[in-house]
Amino acid sequence: MTAGTRSYLVTGGVGFIGSHLCQALLEGRDERITCNELVILDDFNDFYDPRIKEAHLKVLTETARSVGTPLHLYRVDIRDRAALEPIFERHAPGLRQGGIVHLAARAGVRPSLSEPALYLSTNVDGTFNLVDLARRHDIQKFVFASSSSVYGDNPDQVPFREDQDVNHPISPYAATKIMGENLLYSYVHLYQMQIVALRFFTVYGPGQRPDLAIHKFTRLISEGKTIPVFGDGSTRRDYTYIDDIIQGVLAAVHYDKTLFEVMNLGESQTTSLSELISHLEEAVGKKAIIDRQPLQPGDVPITYACIDKARNLLNYRPVVPVSQGIPRFVAWYKAHQNALSATL
Numbered sequence: 001m002t003a004g005t006r007s008y009l010v011t012g013g014v015g016f017i018g019s020h021l022c023q024a025l026l027e028g029r030d031e032r033i034t035c036n037e038l039v040i041l042d043d044f045n046d047f048y049d050p051r052i053k054e055a056h057l058k059v060l061t062e063t064a065r066s067v068g069t070p071l072h073l074y075r076v077d078i079r080d081r082a083a084l085e086p087i088f089e090r091h092a093p094g095l096r097q098g099g100i101v102h103l104a105a106r107a108g109v110r111p112s113l114s115e116p117a118l119y120l121s122t123n124v125d126g127t128f129n130l131v132d133l134a135r136r137h138d139i140q141k142f143v144f145a146s147s148s149s150v151y152g153d154n155p156d157q158v159p160f161r162e163d164q165d166v167n168h169p170i171s172p173y174a175a176t177k178i179m180g181e182n183l184l185y186s187y188v189h190l191y192q193m194q195i196v197a198l199r200f201f202t203v204y205g206p207g208q209r210p211d212l213a214i215h216k217f218t219r220l221i222s223e224g225k226t227i228p229v230f231g232d233g234s235t236r237r238d239y240t241y242i243d244d245i246i247q248g249v250l251a252a253v254h255y256d257k258t259l260f261e262v263m264n265l266g267e268s269q270t271t272s273l274s275e276l277i278s279h280l281e282e283a284v285g286k287k288a289i290i291d292r293q294p295l296q297p298g299d300v301p302i303t304y305a306c307i308d309k310a311r312n313l314l315n316y317r318p319v320v321p322v323s324q325g326i327p328r329f330v331a332w333y334k335a336h337q338n339a340l341s342a343t344l
């Protein structure tokens with residue numbers, strides 16, 4: 001590594017959002033950010049098929065080679081402090097010029113009900129290891145993936161604003177994200193680190209996690225199978241297209257006006273579950289067969305982001321509404337389904 005190298009560490013870098021972010025960093029999509037060295041840390045766990053993560057890595061390796069940027073991959077668990085130490089030793093000089101984007105986590109509300117201990121250890125202990133090592137190595141810049149789930153069950157308080165009460169999470173997953181934000185704030189207060197916590201609102205697009213509704217429903221509708229629909233279809237979500245999220249994450253990486261901010265990244269538009277299914281039916285070209293089930297504990301009736309803060313501080317401008325994003329996702333799914341079914 002040469003003096004002045006700017007390195008970026010992306011945890012969870014071969015996951016859905018992480019692989020898009022790494023691709024954007026390698027391509028230099030935000031001209032304000034120069035990435036001379038990319039460091040990816042991921043344990044390739046089997047929350048969903050790890051071959052999807054291997055496929056993301058393959059694409060990233062090819063991009064890194066074509067643009068001539070060194071890519072260092074570490075297959076480690078963020079809970080394993082001893083394994084993280086030498087990585088920080090090695091890359092700290094570059095990371096001091098660049099920074100860390102911490103996306104690795106156990107994601108998803110429903111699975112956090114069956115494995116709360118795993119969610120706690122990964123999302124809280126893991127986040128602690130990373131921010132504490134960053135502090136010890138004098139790495140200032142840290143961007144954290146939080147979640148809209150921190151807003152809990154508050155349909156009368158939409159659109160959700162960053163300054164409203166988030167002390168009543170209704171799932172272990174949501175609790176871990178608010179704990180993460182609070183822990184990071186304490187590090188900013190004590191050590192003047194420069195941290196942005198981004199509350200993502202349901203992210204979708206090419207490469208979306210197969211456990212999430214849009215991907216799962218697309219597969220089941222395409223195969224003529226029934227789709228499980230929880231509730232009467234009136235629950236509403238603020239679905240955010242992946243390119244818009246990446247635009248916001250890159251702007252947060254660049255942001256340096258204040259030491260600590262929490263910001264929503266959403267589309268600031270809501271779509272009911274029934275409307276979502278109609279969009280999917282149209283894009284897939286088939287009717288959905290619905291298996292109606294009761295609402296699930298931990299689910300919230302609505303998520304809806306106020307994005308004024310990100311607009312003002314990050315110049316965040318989401319541009320892909322669901323009416324355009326769903327056909328794009330389904331086009332990706334169709335193009336990849338043969339490859340997917342061949343590998344899975």
Ligand SMILES: NC(=O)c1ccc[n+]([C@@H]2O[C@H](COP(=O)([O-])OP(=O)(O)OC[C@H]3O[C@@H](n4cnc5c(N)ncnc54)[C@H](O)[C@@H]3O)[C@@H](O)[C@H]2O)c1
Nearest residue numbers: 012015016017042043045077078104105145147200202203
């Ligand atoms: N996708 C969404 O809609 C959404 C919404 C809100 C917040 N988020 C947050 O954004 C981040 C990325 O989400 P995603 O949808 O890309 O999920 P993902 O599961 O595709 O990506 C997470 C990555 O982290 C890795 N990882 C998990 N535990 C790890 C550990 N102990 N050590 C090392 N690596 C580990 C996984 O292998 C995976 O590649 C997560 O923090 C998630 O909580 C996502």
